[in-house]
Amino acid sequence: MHTLPQQLANGLFLGSMYGLIAIGYTMVYGIVQLINFAHGEIFMTGGFGALTVYFYVLPDGTSMWIALPAMLIGGALVAVLIAVGAERFAYRPLRGAPRLAPLITAIGLSLALQQVVFNYFPDAKNDRTFPQLTSQTYDLGSVHVQSGQLFVIIAAPICMAALGFFVRLSRTGRAMQATAQDPDTAQLMGIDTNRIIVIAFAIGGIFAAVAAVAYGLRYGQIKYDMGFQMGLKAFTAAVLGGIGNIYGAMLGGVVLGLAETLATAYIDGIPGMQQLGGGSWAPVWAFVLLIVVLLVRPQGLLGERVADRA
Amino acid sequence: MRHRSLLILTTVLTTGALTLTACGSRDNKGGDKAGGTTTVVIGVDAPLTGQNSATGLGIQYGVQIAVDDANKKNLVPGVKFKVSALDDKANPASGQQNATKFVADKNVLGVVGPLNSGVATQMQQVFDTAGLVEISPSNTAPELTQGKNWQTAKSRDYKTYFRTATTDALQGGFAADYAYNTLKKKKVFLVDDKQTYGAGLAKLFKANFVKAGGKIAQEDHVSTGDTDFSSLVTKIKNSGADLVYYGGQYDESEKLTKQLKDAGVKIPLFGGDGMFSDTYIQTAGKTSEGDLATSVGVPVTTLPAAKQFIADYKAKKYPGDYGTYGGYSYDAATAIIKAIGNVVKDGKVPSDARTKIVDEVQKTKFDGIAGPVAFDQYGDTTNKQLTVYQVVSGKWKAVKSGTYNAG
Numbered sequence: 001m002h003t004l005p006q007q008l009a010n011g012l013f014l015g016s017m018y019g020l021i022a023i024g025y026t027m028v029y030g031i032v033q034l035i036n037f038a039h040g041e042i043f044m045t046g047g048f049g050a051l052t053v054y055f056y057v058l059p060d061g062t063s064m065w066i067a068l069p070a071m072l073i074g075g076a077l078v079a080v081l082i083a084v085g086a087e088r089f090a091y092r093p094l095r096g097a098p099r100l101a102p103l104i105t106a107i108g109l110s111l112a113l114q115q116v117v118f119n120y121f122p123d124a125k126n127d128r129t130f131p132q133l134t135s136q137t138y139d140l141g142s143v144h145v146q147s148g149q150l151f152v153i154i155a156a157p158i159c160m161a162a163l164g165f166f167v168r169l170s171r172t173g174r175a176m177q178a179t180a181q182d183p184d185t186a187q188l189m190g191i192d193t194n195r196i197i198v199i200a201f202a203i204g205g206i207f208a209a210v211a212a213v214a215y216g217l218r219y220g221q222i223k224y225d226m227g228f229q230m231g232l233k234a235f236t237a238a239v240l241g242g243i244g245n246i247y248g249a250m251l252g253g254v255v256l257g258l259a260e261t262l263a264t265a266y267i268d269g270i271p272g273m274q275q276l277g278g279g280s281w282a283p284v285w286a287f288v289l290l291i292v293v294l295l296v297r298p299q300g301l302l303g304e305r306v307a308d309r310a
Numbered sequence: 311m312r313h314r315s316l317l318i319l320t321t322v323l324t325t326g327a328l329t330l331t332a333c334g335s336r337d338n339k340g341g342d343k344a345g346g347t348t349t350v351v352i353g354v355d356a357p358l359t360g361q362n363s364a365t366g367l368g369i370q371y372g373v374q375i376a377v378d379d380a381n382k383k384n385l386v387p388g389v390k391f392k393v394s395a396l397d398d399k400a401n402p403a404s405g406q407q408n409a410t411k412f413v414a415d416k417n418v419l420g421v422v423g424p425l426n427s428g429v430a431t432q433m434q435q436v437f438d439t440a441g442l443v444e445i446s447p448s449n450t451a452p453e454l455t456q457g458k459n460w461q462t463a464k465s466r467d468y469k470t471y472f473r474t475a476t477t478d479a480l481q482g483g484f485a486a487d488y489a490y491n492t493l494k495k496k497k498v499f500l501v502d503d504k505q506t507y508g509a510g511l512a513k514l515f516k517a518n519f520v521k522a523g524g525k526i527a528q529e530d531h532v533s534t535g536d537t538d539f540s541s542l543v544t545k546i547k548n549s550g551a552d553l554v555y556y557g558g559q560y561d562e563s564e565k566l567t568k569q570l571k572d573a574g575v576k577i578p579l580f581g582g583d584g585m586f587s588d589t590y591i592q593t594a595g596k597t598s599e600g601d602l603a604t605s606v607g608v609p610v611t612t613l614p615a616a617k618q619f620i621a622d623y624k625a626k627k628y629p630g631d632y633g634t635y636g637g638y639s640y641d642a643a644t645a646i647i648k649a650i651g652n653v654v655k656d657g658k659v660p661s662d663a664r665t666k667i668v669d670e671v672q673k674t675k676f677d678g679i680a681g682p683v684a685f686d687q688y689g690d691t692t693n694k695q696l697t698v699y700q701v702v703s704g705k706w707k708a709v710k711s712g713t714y715n716a717g
Contacts, residue, residue: 010540
């Protein structure tokens with residue numbers, strides 16, 4: 001069992017990435033009760049935004065330590081622009097429409113964004129190589145980490161803490177809470193709900209961009225359809241943690257990441273389970289976990305009981 | 311008002327779409343006559359976008375060069391060849407649709423492809439029913455030619471299917487022999503992607519490696535499209551294996567090797583022709599150093615006959631890897647063109663041209679750019695050459711070429 005610390009760390013890294021993306025689903029759902037299925041693609045465009053900054057804006061051979069902040073900003077800018085644009089032109093006109101209409105719009109938008117990147121971004125038809133911080137790896141006790149993993153393990157808690165303070169302490173954050181509770185009353189009290197909704201989309205975009213940079217640093221490449229699978233996993237994480245709750249999204253992500261990793265590592269070691277273990281069965285076990293959690297706690301791990309929603 | 315303008319827009323779009331498709335449809339008489347020459351189409355089916363597309367494009371352009379050469383040299387008088395390439399996205403269902411399209415177009419007299427064995431299994435029946443010849447430059451699963459029970463009772467199910475690549479029965483054995491006897495590896499961690507090609511290759515490697523005296527530390531499977539292998543990597547690290555054998559394509563193995571080396575596991579990854587691609591080295595970077603792959607045939611660059619082909623490929627600035635199957639695609643297309651030359655005289659396509667072309671391809675015998683081209687009674691190539699490549703200073707370097715005798 002001495003691989004356990006390493007496997008837990010693997011799960012934590014993967015789960016933090018899911019959690020960062022899941023924030024976008026949960027923020028938007030909490031405020032407008034919309035499942036933004038195009039969020040996976042916002043994550044993807046964030047990655048391509050960062051790539052653009054590195055290859056087409058900065059001079060060749062810029063050190064990654066200087067380039068990384070610029071890439072984060074560039075990626076976030078692109079992701080926020082797309083997220084806010086999607087809200088303004090695709091979702092806002094449908095705000096009064098039945099719930100199904102914006103959902104279908106989101107799926108359409110997701111396909112459209114994928115195809116636009118696929119067709120118009122230079123060489124996006126193949127995997128694009130993502131610049132690496134260092135090829136160095138670090139040993140922390142019995143745990144071995146790579147620089148991309150280090151990035152996500154530092155970035156995720158910082159982002160999470162910043163978001164927590166923002167929502168709890170700032171004026172805008174309190175307005176967000178009010179809008180989430182009751183948009184109509186909030187508007188009557190003088191809160192500009194449209195602005196709040198835009199901010200929710202924008203924050204989702206920033207977090208998605210951070211996750212996309214982490215993804216690129218970890219796996220060494222990004223591609224036009226990477227948002228689909230990651231988006232689906234992150235959405236699962238958001239539901240697992242209790243959709244609408246930002247801490248739930250992070251927790252859900254980490255639990256999902258751990259579940260996948262541990263399932264890959266240990267299920268096939270259990271006598272009689274050899275056929276049901278290994279890497280290809282990991283998603284199955286992750287979804288089994290989701291079903292079990294939802295049976296016991298339909299509102300998710302940290303979700304509130306909101307019978308009138310969803 | 312809004313509804314009316316929508317209606318008009320829809321009408322205009324529909325009319326436009328219908329007109330365009332009508333323009334695209336062909337007369338089904340067999341052969342467009344244009345200025346005294348007949349146009350004959352050679353179909354290509356391969357993944358041209360997304361997964362596996364680097365090697366897929368190599369197939370498309372390999373065929374394109376063969377067709378250009380045939381037109382330039384006027385190899386078949388009265389016939390002008392054209393390439394029609396369809397994208398199967400490495401997806402069996404798309405491959406089957408493409409096969410149906412090719413069969414329906416009477417100008418198509420032969421098809422080169424597909425890249426993936428799993429896709430081929432869904433295309434063979436369609437081509438066989440229509441009697442249209444299909445030559446794959448890259449399929450390696452033994453059952454495609456020799457039937458499901460190829461190990462005990464060989465039988466050929468589809469007489470229109472041929473291939474210029476040799477089979478995994480030889481490739482898996484060749485790799486196992488090299489791993490055990492040359493690399494002196496004794497304990498292997500086996501990973502595959504559960505696809506027809508990957509799982510088949512891994513199984514054959516395992517059988518031969520164990521027979522040679524080696525041990526299998528553990529086995530695991532991944533899904534195509536997976537990106538995170540950290541958990542698997544930890545398992546490999548803990549298993550004490552001195553080699554990882556991967557049955558599958560470069561899309562997953564390039565990430566696996568990167569994460570493996572990043573985690574401090576300094577053992578090489580060994581795979582089949584599915585990961586023998588420059589993209590593999592590009593993505594995995596320095597972490598791919600020392601990794602190995604077997605591939606069919608001998609390196610194209612060492613063949614004098616292929617010099618012109620490589621020069622043409624580079625001159626046209628085609629993307630994709632010609633290295634893996636480009637030469638075989640050229641030879642596959644040439645085999646079809648030569649067969650057509652024996653059937654189509656003076657630009658006249660006989661009504662049973664497709665059937666006759668299948669018979670002609672069976673009799674093929676010529677020196678291709680990647681070695682002699684001829685087919686045995688199952689449709690397999692008689693050229694059983696294989697090569698082991700290793701990544702040395704960021705390039706695939708041939709380390710051993712030869713043939714492997716199964717048995």
